Amino acid sequence: MKRLLLTLAALGTAFTLQAKITLPVLFSDNMVLQQQSDARFWGTASAGKKVTIRPSWSKHPVTTTADREGHWQTTVPTPEAGGPYTIELSDGEALKINNVLIGEVWFCSGQSNMEMPMGGFRNQPVEGATEVIVGAKASTPIRICTVQRATARTPQESCSARWLENTPDAVAASSATAYYFARYLEQRLDIPVGIIVTCWGGTPVEAWMDRPAMEAFPEFDLSFLDRNDKINHPSHQPTMLYNAMIAPLIPYTIKGFLWYQGEENRNRPAQYQRLMPAFVEMLRKNWGQGTLPFYYVQIAPYKYGVPDLVGGSALLREAQMRNLDEIPASGMVVTLDIGNKTCIHPARKAQVGQRLAWLALYNDYGIRGFEPNAPIYESMSVEGNRALLTFRTGKSSLAPLGDELAGFEVAGADRVFHPAKAWIDGRKGVLIVSSEEVPTPVAVRYAFRNYAEASLFNTSGIPASSFRTDDWELPVK
Template sequence: MKHYFSTLTFLIFIFVTTGIQAEIKLPAIFGDNMVLQQQTEAAIWGKSEKNKTVKVTTSWNKKNYSTKADNEGNWKVKVQTPNAGGPYSITISDGKSLTLKNVLIGEVWVCSGQSNMQMTMSGYFNQPVTGANQAIATSRNEKIRLFTVKHEKSLEQQYNFSGDWQECLPENVAQFSAAAYFFGEMINETLGVPVGLICSSWGGTRIEPWISENGFGNFDWVNLPDKNSKEEFNQQVPTVLYNAMIAPMVGYSIRGGLWYQGEANRNQPKEYEKLMSGLIDNWRNEWGIGDFSFYYVQIAPFNYGPNSLNSAFLREAQFKASTAIQNIGMACAMDVGEEFCIHPANKKVVGERLAYLALANTYGMKGVEYSGPVLKEMTVEGSLVKLTFDHAKNGLTTFGKELKNFKVAGEDKRFVPATAHITRKGITLSSPLVEKPVAVRYAFDDFVIGELFNTEGLPASSFRTDDWEMK
C-alpha cells in the first residue's frame, strides 16, 4: 500500500510539474491593457514547455500564428497589426490558453531618462507640476495606456522587468511621468488614435547606464564593468540600466523614443555630445526595426553653483547632437527653467514640444512648427553684428520683453552685454565697449530665462558663435 501511494504521489507530481512547465509565461511588457504598434509586424514572445507548439490568435483578423518553442522553452512570433483601433484580444496557447484582454492598436513610445522624465504628475515633495491637479482630474481616457518600469539594475541583460499596463485613469496618471503623459495626451488628441507610453527612467542617472555593452565600441573613455563581479554596484555603472530596464522590452513594437536627461553629465559636454547620438544608434541597432524616431529635451537652465561647469556647454552639446544623425530632434526648454529647482514645474509645455516634433516629423503634419529659432548666419558691419535665423519664417518675438541675454566679444575674448533689437531680417546687436566684434553668445549662462522666440512661441536655444575654451 505504501508503495502504491508513493507511486501515485510521484505520478501526481510529474503531472502537476509538467502542467506548470507547459503553462505559457509572458514577459511583463505583454499583458492586459497593452498597446501594440499599428500597421507593423509586432513581435510577441514568451516561454512554454520546451519543443512545444505555440499558437497565437489575434481577434482583429482571426488569424492564427504558430511557432515551436526551442529546447529552453523560448518562443517568438510576429503578428500583423491593423490600423489603430480596439479593444481586441490575443489568445496564446500551447495546449493551455492564455488570453490578453483590452488590447489596443495605436502608437507606442518608450520614454526614458533621469528625474525630469521620472517626475510624476503628482510631482516631488515641495516640487509641483503646474496644472497637474486639473490635468489628473480630467485624464480619464480609454485610448491611452501607461506602463512604468520599476527600478532595477543588472550587470547582465535580463529577460524580464517589473511593471504592468494600466488604463488612463486619474489614480494611475497621478503616478505616471508628467512629461510623457502630456506628450501622449497631445498625440492622442491630435491623431485620434490609441497611444501607449512606456516610461523607464531613474532620477539622478547618467547616460552611460542606459547604453548596452554593444554601444560603447567608439567610446574608449568609458570603463565597462566586470559582468562576473560579486561586488556591490550602483545605478551609475555603464550598461546596468539598459540591461535591467530596457533590454527586456527590446523588440517590442514601437513608433519611437523620448529622452529627458543630461543634468548628471553636465560636466562632460564633449563626451555627452557623442554619447547622445551613440545611445540612439545603440537602441536602434538593438531593436532592429530601423531608424525609429527619437526626440529629447534639452536640459533647462538651472543654477548649479560655482563648482560646476557652465551648463550652457551641455545644452550646446545636446543641440549639436540633434543634427548628428537622421530622424531625431530636440525640444528646447530655455524659458521654463527655475534657478533653484532642477525640476521645472511646467512639464506640459515640455511634453507638447516633444509632441510638435513627432507630429511634424514622424507623422508628417503640415503647418506645425517644431523648432525654435536656430542661428543661420552672423555678419559683422563695423561695430554692428547682424544675425539671421532658420525656423523663423514669420519673424521673431520676445512677447514684450527686452532682449537682455545677448553678449558680444572682440578679439580679447571678453564678453560684455550687448544691446539687441529684432529687425525684419533677424537681430542686430552691438556694444560701445566692442568696436570690432568677433563673437556673439545668447543666453549662454548656467541659469537664464530665455526671451527669444519665433512667432509660433517656441524658444531659441542658447548658442555661441565661438569655439573658445570651455570655462
C-alpha cells in the same frame, strides 16, 4: 540516493514538458500594440510546442513553434487604431489578454525630469496637473506602463512593470512629460496612445547603454561587469540600467523614442556629445525597426550653485544642440523659457510634453502649418560695430519683431564680453547685436550661463537655444 535523484530528474522533466506559455510583462491586460505593424510577440513554452495566437481583430491565427530551449518569437499584423480587443494564446492550454488597444506606442526614458510624476515630487508640484489627474477617465484611450527601478550586470529577460488604464491614480504616478505627450497626441490624432516609461533620477546616459556600445569608449572601466563584488552606486555605472530596465523591453514594437536626460552628465559636455549618437544608434540597432524617430529635451536653465557662471551647464545645452546634426531623424525640445533658478525640476511639464508632441505630429503624422523646431544659430558676419546673425528657422522666422532682446553679450578681439543690444531686422532676416563698448565684434553669446531667461523665439513660439559664436575654453563648473 541514486533512485531519489533519478525520480527528481524525471519530475523536473515532466514539469518542463507541462510548461505553460509565459509572456514578458509588456504583454498583459490593458496593453497597447503599435497600429498597422507587424507587432512582435515573444515568450516561452514547452520545447517543440506549437504556439497559436488568435487576435480578435483577425480571422487568421498566427502560429509558431518553441525552440529546444522553449523560446519562441513571431509577429502579429495589427489593424488601424482601435479596440478594445482580446488576444488568445495557446499551446494546448489557453492564455487570454484582455482590453487591448491598437494605437501609437512610444518609449520614454531619462532621469528625474522624465521621471517626475504628474503628482509631483515632494514640495515640487507639476503646474496644472491636479485638474488633469482629477479629470482622468479609464475610458480615455491612454495606457501607461512604468518600469520599476532595477540594476543588473547582464541583460535581463524580465522586469517589473504593468499596463494601467487612464485612471486618476495611474495618471498621478505617471511621468508628467510622457503623459502630457501622450495626452496631446491622443487628443489631436483621436487614436489610442501607449507610453512605456523607464527612467531613474540622477543617472548618466552611460548607465542606459549596453556593453557593446560602451566598449567604444575606453575611458570607462567595464571590468566590474565581470566580477561579483559589490558595486557602489550601481545606477550610475555603465550598462546597469540598460541591462535591467531597457533590455527586457526589446523588441516590443514601438513608434519612437522620447528622452529627457543630461543633468547628470553636465560636467562632461564634450564626452556627452560623443555618447549620445552612440546611445541612439544602439537603441535603433537593438530594436531592429530601422531609423525610429528620437526626440529629446534640452536641459533647462538652473543655478547649479552659481547662476551667472558663464559656460557651466550651457556647455551641456550646446552639446545637445550639436547632437541635432549628428543624430539622424532627431528633434530637440528647447526649455530655455521654462527653467527655474532654484529648482532643477521645472514645473511646466505640459509645455515639454506638448513640444515633444509637436515634433512627432509634424515629422511622423504629417501635420503642418507650424514650425516645431527651435531656431538654431547658423552664421555671423560683421558690419561696422554690428554683428549680424543668421539662423536656421525652417518655415518659420525669428520673433518677436520690434523688441529689444535680453541675454546677449558681445566681445571684441580682447575676448571681454559686454552686455549688448539685440533686435531682429525683419527686412534682412537677421538678428543684429551691438554694444558701444565693442567697436569691432568678434563673438556673440546668448543666454550662455547656468541660468538664463529666453527672449528669442520663432513665430510658432518655440524658444531658441542658448548659443555662442566662439569656441573659447570655458569652465564646466
